Amino acid sequence: MPIRTNRGRAAVYRTLWGWPLRSPTHLVIAIIGFGVLVIALGVIVPRVLDNKPASQSGATAVSSSTQPNQVGVLPSSGQSNLPTKLPSPVNSASAAPPQSDAQLVAELWAETWIKPPPNNDVNKWLEELKPYTTDEFLAHMATIDPQNVPDKITEKVKAVKSTTSSIDFEVGTDVGKVRITLIKVQPDGKWRVNSYTKAD
Known part of the structure; x- marks a missing residue:
């Protein structure tokens, strides 16, 4: 049944926030649960963020290979007539x-x-x-x-x-x-x- 009154919501919040303080066992469980949550977020969030730039950089590498004159992009083999190094004076x-x-x-x-x-x-x-x-x-x-x-x-x-x-x-x-x-x-x-x- 949904909570429709402010008094009902306050009672629910009081119960949730008060649960760790009811006993020392509840407090230890709450601290361990919070620690696990922080560690999980610390591991999962960077992996999710690293996957997005990797896929974007892969797309960039594909698109930049079609433009061999850009700085920092190696020309594909067989398409460039430029020498690999300058001749010595x-x-x-x-x-x-x-x-x-x-x-x-x-x-x-x-x-x-x-x-x-x-x-x-x-x-x-x-x-x-x-x-x-x-x-x-x-x-x-x-x-x-x-x-x-x-x-x-x-x-x-x-x-x-x-x-x-x-x-x-x-x-x-x-x-x-x-x-x-x-x-x-x-x-x-x-x-x-x-x-x-x-x-x-």
Whole structure:
């Protein structure tokens, strides 16, 4: 029979809320029941919520595979002509015999590089290196102490690696071999020293 009066509803609520307080046994049963309910909800609710996004992400993956140009989506096999990785810059320039003007620039730079400036004047030293050096590398050379540069050349400058846009030369010094890298500067196409390192 349905409860139709407020007094009847209040009596039912009083009975439900009062039941755990009737005895210690009822209280323990109520606490255990409440704990089981909380744990069940803690396990079931995340599983239900995880199933919905999984089905939605599956639908997204299916729809995104039809658009292979989207970021983060791998193209399906056989449909894309794009390379899997970029070719290395070394392979992009074709090998070429070293040019005589590059050899001359490397020799002049090496001779000027080891020549100590008077009173270790870095500005004078950089001014002498400027015709043979790129502007970017000249700025780096300004941080070098000329006293740390070798004193003399022991072997002639020789080309060890050559492409159409860069050439590596090695020169022997009193402190070991040094590798000098020249690049062809655009738009005039002149060869300039872009870096040097200790050779292996």
